[in-house]
Amino acid sequence: MSRTGDFVERWVRSEIRALAAYHVPDPGDLIKLDAMENPYRWPPEMVEAWLAVLRDTPVNRYPDSAAVEVKAALREAMPIPADADILLGNGSDELIQMIALAVAGEGRTVLAPEPSFVMYRMIGLFTGMDYVGVPLRGDDFALDMPAMLAAIEKHQPAVLFLAYPNNPTGNLWPESELRRLIEACPGLVVVDEAYAPFAGASLLAAVAEYPNLVVMRTVSKMGLAGLRLGLLVGATEWLSEFDKVRLPYNINVLTQVSARFALQHREVFDAQSEAICRERERLFTALQGMAGIAVYPSRANFLLFRVASGQAGRVFASLREQGVLIKNLHAASAQLSDCLRVTVGTPEENRRFLDALAIACNAL
Ligand SMILES: *Cc1c(COP(=O)(O)O)cnc(C)c1O
Secondary structure (H helix, E strand, O other), X not given: OXXXXXXXXXXXXXXXXXXXXXXXXXXXOOEEOOOOOOOOOOOHHHHHHXXXXXXXXXXXXXXXXXXXXXXXXXXXXXXXXXXXXXXXXXXXXXHXXXXXXXXXXXXXXXXXXXXXXXXXXXXXXXXXXXXXXXXXXXXXXXXXXXXXXXXHHHHOOOEEEEEOOOOOOOOOOOHHHHHHHHHXXXXXXXXXOOOHHHHOOOOHHHHHHOOOEEEEEEOHHHHHHHHOXXXXXXXXXXXXXXXXXXXXXOOOHHHHHHHHHXXXXXXXXXXXXXXXHHHHHHHHXXXXXXXXXXXXOOOOOEEXXXXXXXXXXXXHHHHHHOOEEOEEOOOOXXXXXXXXXXXXXXXXXXXXXXXXXXXXXXXX
16 A cells, blocks of 8 residues: 555544545536526626625625624524524535534434435534434335434434435425424434425424524525525524634625625525426426326425336436436435435426436336
């Protein structure tokens, strides 16, 4: 082995060396329906107004570390309880990391249903915590409540992550079940509302009811994925501790001014979210009507569907050859065998996807 390799092997933790880096495929010219992005751009006059804001932005200065005005704009745009605090992250991914950094320690556990958002497990691992995944019910991805309660009792998790709605399954678990888990959990419960713009449900109003609940959101899925801005909403007691592990200038000036600008035009994003929800229902019906495909109900901006046994790889490859990039989840977990996930695009993109899928399935 090379000398460098010897050093790396000696010093980089074995659990990190064993990981595969988070893989983001290069979309090239493909229709990009793999990452839950909003497919719509801004009206030209809005782009012009934004450029005027950017022109006056002093990039020679550090950003406002507390990002006071961004927080005020978020309060205008989202039903954040007045007595709840806000902590911002460079995407909600960074908030997950801050939470883990603050609670990590010998024998501390992160718990989450599975399959769910992969960063819960990854960041638990990065920070040296134990990770416990509790399988969702295989037929409909419902929470297995007896198994969840038993795992909470057994592992006494420091943090429980619940994605509401869940990614990659798209379903929204009953609020009563989430409340039951919050009450049973000895640690912090993070309800991850990344898909709030499409869900028609939220636990934001409940943060004051529980001493161990915080709610996480992001502007990514509403149409600002490129800005990297997530928010955690909860009691100051929790957030002021997490704030101590935050890097001082984690929200850059361009993100701060752009988020404020965008949130002032939130009717544009609301209309786009409504269009995406309408398209989701159309796409769902179309997939339901296709032979050999089982599609799952979704309250997010994507749909999970299952193809004939052993065919997910072929369907994925055929779609790609026809110019459409979606996500193959077949190998992601046992419950997702033969499953693929498609992000809802524009009507034209969805039509192209459906045409390509019909050809892919006919060719099997
Ligand atoms: C996409 C996603 C996120 C990540 O959001 P960012 O703010 O872009 O980091 C968080 N949670 C879930 C469940 C997601 O699907």
